[in-house]
Amino acid sequence: MEALLLISLLFQAFTLNLASPLLQPRTLTTTLWDVVVVGSGPAGIIVATRLSENASKNVLLLEGGGPSYGIVGGTEKPAWLAGTKLSRVDVPGLYLSIFSTPTSLTCGSNVNAFAGCTIGGNSAINAGLFFEPPSSDFDTYFPVGWKHADLLPSIARLYRTQPSTNNTSRDKIRYLQSGYTAARDWLVKRAGYSEIDINAHAAKKTKVFGHPIYDYSNGQRGGPVISYLQTALKRPNFHLQSGAWVKRVVRTGAVATGVVADVSGVSTTISLSTNGRVVLCGGALKSPELLMKSGIGDPAVLTRLQEANQLGGLPPSSWINNTAVGAGLFDNPNTFIELSSPFIQSYTYSYANPIASDSSLYLKRRSGPYTFASEVSVFWDTVKHTDGTVAGMQGTIGSSGYSAYTNTSTVTLNVYGTSGLQSTGAVILDANFIPGPSAAVYYSHAQDAQDIATFIHRLFAALPGSGLTPLNIPQSATVAQIVSYITTYSAYARGETNHWSSSCRFGTCVDGNAKVLGMRNLHVLDGSVVPPLTVNPQMGIMIAAERGAELIKRL
Numbered sequence: 001m002e003a004l005l006l007i008s009l010l011f012q013a014f015t016l017n018l019a020s021p022l023l024q025p026r027t028l029t030t031t032l033w034d035v036v037v038v039g040s041g042p043a044g045i046i047v048a049t050r051l052s053e054n055a056s057k058n059v060l061l062l063e064g065g066g067p068s069y070g071i072v073g074g075t076e077k078p079a080w081l082a083g084t085k086l087s088r089v090d091v092p093g094l095y096l097s098i099f100s101t102p103t104s105l106t107c108g109s110n111v112n113a114f115a116g117c118t119i120g121g122n123s124a125i126n127a128g129l130f131f132e133p134p135s136s137d138f139d140t141y142f143p144v145g146w147k148h149a150d151l152l153p154s155i156a157r158l159y160r161t162q163p164s165t166n167n168t169s170r171d172k173i174r175y176l177q178s179g180y181t182a183a184r185d186w187l188v189k190r191a192g193y194s195e196i197d198i199n200a201h202a203a204k205k206t207k208v209f210g211h212p213i214y215d216y217s218n219g220q221r222g223g224p225v226i227s228y229l230q231t232a233l234k235r236p237n238f239h240l241q242s243g244a245w246v247k248r249v250v251r252t253g254a255v256a257t258g259v260v261a262d263v264s265g266v267s268t269t270i271s272l273s274t275n276g277r278v279v280l281c282g283g284a285l286k287s288p289e290l291l292m293k294s295g296i297g298d299p300a301v302l303t304r305l306q307e308a309n310q311l312g313g314l315p316p317s318s319w320i321n322n323t324a325v326g327a328g329l330f331d332n333p334n335t336f337i338e339l340s341s342p343f344i345q346s347y348t349y350s351y352a353n354p355i356a357s358d359s360s361l362y363l364k365r366r367s368g369p370y371t372f373a374s375e376v377s378v379f380w381d382t383v384k385h386t387d388g389t390v391a392g393m394q395g396t397i398g399s400s401g402y403s404a405y406t407n408t409s410t411v412t413l414n415v416y417g418t419s420g421l422q423s424t425g426a427v428i429l430d431a432n433f434i435p436g437p438s439a440a441v442y443y444s445h446a447q448d449a450q451d452i453a454t455f456i457h458r459l460f461a462a463l464p465g466s467g468l469t470p471l472n473i474p475q476s477a478t479v480a481q482i483v484s485y486i487t488t489y490s491a492y493a494r495g496e497t498n499h500w501s502s503s504c505r506f507g508t509c510v511d512g513n514a515k516v517l518g519m520r521n522l523h524v525l526d527g528s529v530v531p532p533l534t535v536n537p538q539m540g541i542m543i544a545a546e547r548g549a550e551l552i553k554r555l
Contacts, residue, residue, distance in 0.1 A: 028060070028241060028244075028261075028263065028268055028270050029268060029269065029270065029271070031058060031060075032058070032271055032272065032273040032276070033058050033059070033060045033258075033270065033271070033272055033273060034056075034057040034058045034272070034273050034275070034276045035048070035051045035052075035057055035058070035059045035060065035276065035277050035278075036060045036062065036259055036270060036272065036277075036278045036279070037051070037059065037060065037061045037062065037278075037279045037281055038062050038246045038259065038278065038279070038280050038281060038282055038287075038290065039062070039063065039064075039280065039281040039282035039283065039286065039287070039526065040061055040062075040063035040119050040120065040121060040229075040240065040242075040281075041116065041120065041121020041122055041281060041282070041283055042120070042121060042122070042123040042223065042224045042541055042542050043525050043526040043527070043541050043542070043545040043548075044063075044121070044279075044281030044282075044525075044526070045061070045120070045224035045225065045228050045229050046224055046542055046546060046549065047279050047281055047525050047545050047548060047549045047552075048061040048238065048279075049224075049228040049229065049231060049232040049238075050545075050546065050549035050550070050553070051279075051549055051552065051553065052232050052235050052237055054237075054553070055235070055236075055237055056237070057237060058237050058273070059232075059237060059239070060239050060241065060270065061232075061238070061240045062244040062246055062259070062261060063117075063118070063119055063240070063241070063242045063243075063244065064110065064117050064242075064243070064244060065104070065105070065107075065116075065117035065118035065119065065242065065243075066104060066118060066119070066242050067087075067118070067119055067242065068087065068089045068105060068118040068120045068124040068225065069087055069089045069090055069119070069120065069221070069225050070084075070085045070086050070087045071226065072225060072229070074087030074088075074089055074118075074119075075087060076088050076089075076103060076104060076105065078094075078351050078352045079352065080353075080354065080359050080363075081363075084363070086220070088103075088351070089118075089124050089125070090220045090221055091220070091221070091362065091370055092127075092128060092168065092214070092216060092219075092221050092370065092372050092373045093349050093362070093369055093371065093372065093373065093374070094349070094351055094370070095125075095126070095127050095349075095373035095374065096373070096374055097349065097350075099114075100351075101351050104118070105117070105118040105124060105125050106118075106125065110245070110286075111285050111286065111434065111435055111436065112430060112434050112435065112436025112437075113437055113496060113498065113500070114496060114498050115283060115286075115498065115500070119225060119229075119240075119242060120223060120224065120225040121283065122283065122538070123215075123223040123224060123225070123538060124221075124223070126498075126538065127214070127373035127374070127375060128214045128216055128221055128222065128223060128373055128538075129212055129213065129214060129215075129373075129375065129378075129396075129536045130162075130164045130199075130213045130214055130215040130538065130539050131198060131199065131202075131213055131378075131535035131539055132155070132199045132539055133533045133534055133539065133540045133543070134202055134203045134204070134205050134534055134535075135148035135202070135203050136203070136205075136534075137419055137531075137533050137534050137535075137540070138150075138151055140419075141531035141532070141533075142506070142531065143506040143507060144512065145512045145551075146506070146512070146544075146547060150547070151543055151547055153550070154543050154546035154547040154550065155543055155546075158539070158543055158546050161227050161228060162215055162222065162223075162224070162228075162542065163215065163216070163227065164199070164213050164214060164215045164216070164222075165213070165216060165217070166197070166210070166211040166212060166213050166214070167211070168214055168216050168219060168371040168372040169219060169366075169367040169371045169372075170218060170219045170366045170367050170371070171365060171367040171368075173367065174211075175368055175371075175372075176345075176347050176369055176399045177376065178343060178344045178345045179344055179376045179377065179397050179398070179399060179411045180211070180376045180377045182341050182343050182344055182466070182467065183209070183376075183377045183379075183397050184209065184377070185466055185467075186466035187209045187379055187462070188209055190463075190464075190466055191207070191458070191462035192207055192462075193207045193208060193209040193379060193381075194207060194208050194209065195208075195209050195210055196209070196210050197211075198210045198211070198212070198213050198378065199213050205380040205381075205382065205392060205534050206380065206381055206382045207380075207381050208379060208380050209377065209378070209379040210378060210379070211376075211377065211378075212372075212375045212376070212377065212378045212396065214372060214373070215227075215538075215539075216372070218366055219362070219365075219366025219367060219371040220366065220371075224542070241263065243263060243264050244261045244262070244263045244264075244268075245261060245262045245263075246259050246260070246261045246282075246290060247259075247260045247261060247262060247267075247290075247293060248290060248293040248294045248311070248312055249278055249280075249290065249291075249294035249522060250269065250271075250294075251295070251314075251318075251522070253318060254518060254519050254520045255519075255520050255521060256272060256277070256278045256519065256520075256521050256522045257272055258270050258271040258272050259278060260312065275521075276521065277521045277522070277523060277552065277555075278521065278522050278523070279514075279523045279525055279548075279552070280522070280523065280524045280525070280526070280528075281524075281526045281545070283528070284329060284427070284500035284501050284502065284526065284527040284528045285329075285427055285435045285436065285437070285500055285503070286435060287503070287504060287524050287526055287528045288325050288427040288503045288504055288528060289326075289427065289429065289433075289435035291325045291326075291504070291516065291524070292305060292325060292429065293305060293310055293311065293433075294311075294522075295311050295314040295318060295320065296319070296320040296322060296325055296518065296519070297320075297321075297322060297325035297326065298322070298323045298325065298326070299319065299323075301326075301429065302316075302319050304433075305429075305433065308433065310433055320516075320517075320519070322508075322509065322518065324504075324505065324508035324509045325503075325504060325509055326426050326427030326428070326435075326503050326504070327424075327426050327503065327508075327509075328424045328426070328502045328503060328508075329424060329425045329426050329427055329437055329441055329501075329502060329503040330424050330425075330441065330499075330500070330501050330502040330503075330531075330532045331437065331441050331442070331496060331498065331499050331500055331501075332394075332416035332417060332418060332421075332497040332499045332532075333416055333417055333421075333423070333442045333443060333448065333452065333486070333494065333497070334415065334416040334495055334497045335415045335416070335452070335456070335485075335486045335492060335493050335494075336402055336403075336412050336413070336414055336472070336491075336492040336493070336495075337413040337414075337415060337456070337470050337472065337473055337492070338402060338403075338405035338410055338412055338413075338470065338471040338472050338492070339397075339410065339411055339412070339413050339468045339470055339471070340401075340405070340407070340409050340410045340468070340469050340471055341409060341466075341467045341469065342409060343467050344409050344410070344411055345409070346399060346400045346401055346406075346407070346409060346410055346411055347400055348399075348400045348406070349369070349370070349374060349399075349400075354370065374398045374399045374400070375396045375397065375398055375399075376397055376398065376411075377396065377397045378395070378396045378397075379394070379395050379396075380392065380393065380394050380395075380418075380534065380535075381393045381455060381458070383451040383454050383455055385447075389420060391417060391418075391419070391420035391421055391447075391448070391451040392417070392418035392419040392420055392534040393415070393416075393418065393451070393452065393455040394415070394417075394418050394534070394535065394536075395413055395414065395415045395416075395459075396414045397411055397412070397414075398411055398412045398414065399411060400412065402491070402492070403491040404472075404491070405471050405472065410471065415452065415455065415456060415459075416497055417451060417452045417455075418532065418533060418534045418535065419531075419532050420451075420532075421448045421532060422445035422447055422448060423440065423441065423442060423443055423444040423445045423448045424440065424441065424502065425437050425438035425439065425440035425444065426438045426440070426503070427503050437496075442494055443487050443494070449483045449486060449487050450479070452486055453479045453480075453482035453483040453486060454479055456473070456482050456486070457477070457478070457479045460473075460475050460476075463475055472492050473485055499527075499537050500527055501527040501528070501531070501532060501533070501537050501541075502527070502528070502529075502531055502532055503527075503528045504516075504528035504529055505528075505529065505531065506531075509524070509528075509529075510523070512551075513548075513551045513552065513555060514529055514548045514551065514552070523548070523552060525544065525548040525549070526541060526544075526545070527541050529544060529548075530544050
């Protein structure tokens with residue numbers, strides 16, 4: 001009987017590891033964890049990987065979603081990838097399909113916004129753009145201890161660990177370049193932009209243009225799942241548990257003692273060691289939600305949660321009242337501008353039925369259009385105010401048109417405001433206590449629309465002679481008319497960019513060690529603590545994770 005029981009247990013463990021990348025030699029409930037990291041997005045993976053470098057620390061990384069990349073057990077894929085070890089996540093050219101085909105990779109009903117809930121988080125579903133923030137972002141918006149000089153070692157570690165490139169195809173041919181050529185003629189020759197290597201000149205963000213940088217390697221999507229997590233998974237003191245939705249942090253006063261998670265449908269309490277720490281890395285929407293459900297936040301919200309029995313019995317005397325939790329939420333307000341030219345040859349990616357020669361080129365040589373996520377060029381400028389402050393502006397140009405403009409000579413310019421914008425919202429819980437953004441995130445401050453419209457107006461002024469024609473906004477539109485267009489909901493304006501950040505800010509929500517105010521051993525390290533950046537936030541979040549892990553190690 002004992003032999004049969006042993007065989008049964010071994011079989012269960014074997015099949016469990018085949019089903020998902022849990023790699024759990026010990027049970028969640030009997031181990032006292034030195035570090036519990038909640039969320040396996042880019043920040044969570046980096047934090048857990050760095051903290052597990054200390055072999056004496058048991059580090060647990062929890063993820064609510066399931067597998068993503070093929071290397072971590074992801075199997076979601078179109079038929080043309082059958083027989084390969086690739087999932088849809090691995091192929092950069094399948095990025096846009098995430099918005100239009102069924103998938104288990106997003107958060108679904110767990111978040112009232114588009115976000116990744118899978119191993120890798122948003123880094124498994126976004127374009128993989130990898131832009132180093134200018135030093136001015138850190139020196140202007142970050143606190144003492146997080147200035148650019150402080151972050152240089154973190155930036156260096158990130159570059160050593162995370163590959164990136166502006167030429168994704170293994171055959172070193174740049175594909176789909178008609179949009180790049182047309183944009184260079186327009187912006188460099190006519191609008192006075194400089195063509196540069198973007199990350200080699202990261203400090204330059206006024207009138208610069210170039211090829212996008214992607215965190216890819218060998219023609220496949222990269223990111224922390226590939227570059228960091230694979231190292232951590234080899235360590236006996238590191239453990240990844242997917243399918244674990246954390247509901248709240250368990251705490252006694254200012255001391256976190258563990259977390260409560262729904263693990264495969266079973267409510268499970270996961271406990272910390274005496275000197276253990278919890279690090280929330282669920283993103284700028286989920287991490288504030290978890291703080292609120294742990295009795296940390298606006299007392300009005302905590303009262304709602306208590307009345308619905310969502311605080312695990314935590315009495316008001318144990319609440320940490322802080323209205324800054326979830327406040328200051330930021331996303332880039334974006335506008336799609338459809339540009340047409342007889343010199344452009346657009347290209348539309350297909351999830352199920354790619355052009356045969358292109359799928360063959362990718363499968364055999366990891367080359368061709370499917371080695372990148374459609375963006376062919378990127379550029380930045382600034383808008384200066386009379387008081388000396390500056391608002392950052394960014395544009396990317398894709399390979400195809402959008403919505404009503406999808407002919408073979410049209411591409412999409414995506415314009416959005418970045419650092420220096422003044423509109424912010426908050427993370428709010430709906431009637432079912434699901435987190436999402438408030439409406440104030442976009443254009444709640446009139447200056448932002450004025451700045452973005454000024455940027456677009458400047459761009460249009462340089463169009464004559466370029467051969468490019470804007471289709472959804474008249475080239476002759478005034479700044480006031482552009483303001484009206486970009487602030488009115490449509491298929492092209494006022495949409496979510498899903499670059500969520502800034503909802504648990506330094507000084508008001510966390511201290512300089514990313515430790516939650518009022519707590520001794522609870523941290524937030526993800527987009528929540530990162531101020532609005534001049535660039536796509538992914539690399540900035542990864543830098544913050546490197547720095548935060550470094551600081552936590554010292555505590």
